[in-house]
Amino acid sequence: MKTSLIALCLIFVSTGFALATEPSAGQLWENSLLTHKRNGTLAGPRPGQKCLWSARLNGCLYYTPGKWDLYLQDF
Numbered sequence: 001m002k003t004s005l006i007a008l009c010l011i012f013v014s015t016g017f018a019l020a021t022e023p024s025a026g027q028l029w030e031n032s033l034l035t036h037k038r039n040g041t042l043a044g045p046r047p048g049q050k051c052l053w054s055a056r057l058n059g060c061l062y063y064t065p066g067k068w069d070l071y072l073q074d075f
Contacts, residue, residue, distance in 0.1 A: 029052065037057075046062070046064075
């Protein structure tokens, strides 16, 4: 019983660390924007695309809206 309890605790701790290291959608977007700005490959909009602006990074990442467009705010 004690061994299984310790094993469960280790699983929860390791899962927590794995989830904490995954980048969020915002971090992925900022990394993509910075990479494109560094490489000079920041593309302009295609027809129907919208701009997701970052004031902090002074750049725009264009995306194609889905069926239900999310209203994103800069916090």
